[in-house]
Amino acid sequence: MINNFSVKLLKNIKISRQKESNIKLIYWLKGTGQITLNLDKFKMKTRDLMFIMLNDLYSIESKEDSVVVVMEIAFKDYLRFADDYIKLHGYIFSSIERKQMEPFIINLLEFECRKPRILHIKDKLVKHLCVELGYIQRKHRQNSKLENALVDEVHEYIIEHHNQKINRQDLANSLNMSNKELSQVIKYHTPYNNITQYINDVRLKLCLIDILKSKTLIQDIAFEHGFNHFPRFIALFNEKYGATPGQVRKNKQPLNLNNLKTKEMPFDEEAQLTHCRGKKSLSLITIIITSI
Structure with a gap:
């Protein structure tokens, strides 16, 4: 069983600097914003994807009405499926890598919209996500000659x-x-x-x-x-x-995990509409289910 996996849709997200205790994927579904990762600043826009590693220091701030998907994976589960090598720090995905990851992200979003949710299916989806992350990071290692x-x-x-x-x-x-x-x-x-x-x-x-x-x-x-x-x-x-x-x-900003403007969106009709608008240009993704 996969433990401590979560998917959240967050609107107007603002997370002050904190240290990551698991693994996170940040998928920018709508709007723009900025992520600071270990003092490096990244301007985020629709469809950008960020990987945050255990012990990374990060903060997130979106513009008004932006919607962000935050996926959290328990570090021990990530290690089980991501093969024999992991990157030491987070990074932003290239456009090619992001296109590889998007189907897995969308599948998990669609799963969250379905009722009832069948847990063994979620386990398989998360496993496939971790395996793909491991595959991409092995390619990073080979390209950087980190193969010894x-x-x-x-x-x-x-x-x-x-x-x-x-x-x-x-x-x-x-x-x-x-x-x-x-x-x-x-x-x-x-x-x-x-x-x-x-x-x-x-x-x-x-x-x-x-x-x-x-x-x-x-x-x-x-x-x-x-x-x-x-x-x-x-x-x-x-x-x-x-x-x-x-x-x-x-x-450095004071730790602030509960910004009053940050709103968690339910996986309901509004969330589905937001999701569909954000992926109109994605030919690889089918339309999310219309009723729950």
């Missing part, structure tokens, strides 16, 4: 030891490889040029999460995640995110 199993072991080691001084030789020894072989894995099978760049990127992302979600002194956060030289941490953070840690914390 050693990459996963390197990443696990860095995450586990990121708050310590990581010795390149110790890392190489743990993987039964030479320093030269380790350098080649990093250079040719990851987005990084060297191990130091990789370690700093992991540390910076973990620092960013703590800066946004806590009131702990920034210097203490930096030290906790392995930065022993505070000015160096500030310089690296500013270079990566275009602002100092203090500026990022000062400018």
